[in-house]
Amino acid sequence: MSEELKNGPVENFDWDAYEKGEVYGDKSRDELVKTYDQSLNTVKDKEVIEGTVIALNKREVVVNIGYKSDGIIPMSEFRYNPDLKVGDKVEVYIENQEDKKGQLVLSHKKARATRSWDRINSALENDEVIKGYIKCRTKGGMIVDVFGIEAFLPGSQIDVKPIRDYDVFVGKTMEFKVVKINQEFKNVVVSHKALIEAELEQQKKEIIAKLEKGQVLEGTVKNITSYGVFIDLGGVDGLIHITDLSWGRVSHPEEVVSLDQKLNVVILDFDDEKKRIALGLKQLQPHPWDALDPNLKVGDKVKGKVVVMADYGAFVEIAPGVEGLIHVSEMSWSQHLRSAQDFMKVGDEVEAVILTLDREERKMSLGIKQLKPDPWENIEEKYAVGSRHHAKVRNFTNFGVFVELEEGVDGLIHISDLSWTKKIKHPSEFTQIGADIEVQVLEIDKENRRLSLGHKQLEENPWDVFENIFTVDSIHEGTIVEMLDKGAVIALPYGVEGFATPKHLVKQDGTQAQLEEKLPFKVIEFNKDAKRIILSHSRIFEDEAKAEAKKESAAKKAAKKAAKSEEAIVTPQVEKATLGDIDALAALKEKMEAEGNK
Secondary structure (H helix, E strand, C coil): CCHHHHCCHHHHCCHHHHHHCCCCCHHHHHHHHHHHHHHCCCCCCCCEEEEEEEEECCCEEEEECCCCCCEEEEHHHHCCCCCCCCCCEEEEEEEECCCCCCCEEEEHHHHHHHHHHHHHHHHHHCCCEEEEEEEEEECCEEEEEECCEEEEEEHHHCCCCCCCCHHHHCCCEEEEEEEEEECCCCEEEEECHHHHHHHHHHHHHHHHHCCCCCCEEEEEEEEECCCEEEEECCCCEEEEEHHHCCCCCCCCHHHCCCCCCEEEEEEEEECCCCCCEEEECHHHCCCHHHHCCCCCCCCCEEEEEEEEEECCEEEEEEECCEEEEEEHHHCCCCCCCCCHHHCCCCCCEEEEEEEEEECCCCEEEEECHHHCCCCCCCHHHHCCCCCEEEEEEEEEECCEEEEEEECCEEEEEEHHHCCCCCCCCCHHHCCCCCCEEEEEEEEEECCCCEEEEECHHHCCCCHHHHHHHCCCCCEEEEEEEEEECCEEEEECHHHCEEEECHHHHECCCCCECCCCCEEEEEEEEEECCCCEEEEECHHHHHHHHHHHHHHHHHHHHHHHHHHHHHHHHHCCCCCCCCHHHHHHHHHHHHHHHHHHHC
């Protein structure tokens, strides 16, 4: 081979590359790669750039960023944008220019997250409308994916109308406005309601400008509360208070209306700025009192249903929207205090008598006790003075017991008329509320509807007998049952009690008698009218000592007198009469004789 051929093109030909199918030499290939690289974008890992959607299906989105290969992004990262189509520009985050398979790895979610905070703040500052994907429901609202950030959508900001079912919004893409950002905690609050409020505000102004009192409008039930119903009048809301729903009693507005119901309402009132509108429903119907039977009068009997209960009485509806009050005092002839709930309850069907009727004021009072005869009309015949009856204990006072002989007939047993013998401090010591007790009528006060009753009068007065038993100076065995500052109460035989002062409780050894000690006592005072027996223990041995001393003194005097008589017999004393004595006796004799001769 010639030298020229050896060093020529043939010698420089790359036979190995040719065998491998490569048609370019090293130099040509390098130049071609250089030219190709210059036609591509220069990209770096961890960088956010803009790409173009070139293909998409239900699972993936293919994005071209002008690089040597395209990136594939899961469709789930675009669920916030259901309108995505081929040709749309999207931001992507370059995670890796080449993975193990040489594939470009992109992420739209990370791209959004990288710039999301700036976008969120920009949307708030510029009052920008943004799109978000509602991911799920949470307490009080919804969680919305906005630029890859989880924002909170309060339930009250979803719509201008109250939302009854939050779940229907999950999975939807909606437009929002950013209303609040907490920079410290990175919390974002968005609102959909704010987008439609501006439009509604204009409609509201137009409607409000035409409002007049007495105007009848058609509205839709928007919300029902325990106190009333909110009506949508076509962009402006009004309230029908529960009392303006019906002429009759309404426990809850749901008894009259239902959600989304269309109905006619009348404007009752509104404030100066027409922001609060009071509506009425019952005002479109005639008042029930106007349809009340014109022949109805006081004294007539009517039937009705108890609709409201109070401690002071019951309201009875005798016709729809027409009510009368039965005061608790008109439920029974009894005068002791009771509650209306003791006689009836809501829902009861009752018959009553009309007591007052005022058609102008639309008021009526009723009574049910008038259906029964007044027990005090013939009180003297049924409960004559001295007659005995059974009664029920109703109440206690410090001075006695109130009892009921029958409904409407009450009486008082004074505390002093409970027992002949026991000194009762409070009636509860003698009986109890609800107990039966036998009584005797002592006095009738028909005007004030009161009977004076007695219980002890059912038995003979034992003090007539005690007068002969507990005589003054008689001695009886007694037990100290109560110690007081001024003395002690002594239980004596036959159930009677006496009293002893401290000085009369001193025993013979000088000690003081104690509680529950049994001792003999002497009666030192008996007062039948006051039912009082005064006793003394110390008087017993004091009187014995006095009697003994008196006996000894009498014995001494008798002995002394006997001694003197004996001495006079043994040694009789003979005195010689003097002349003076004889003269005096003579003078006395003469005087007596002279008086005898007269």
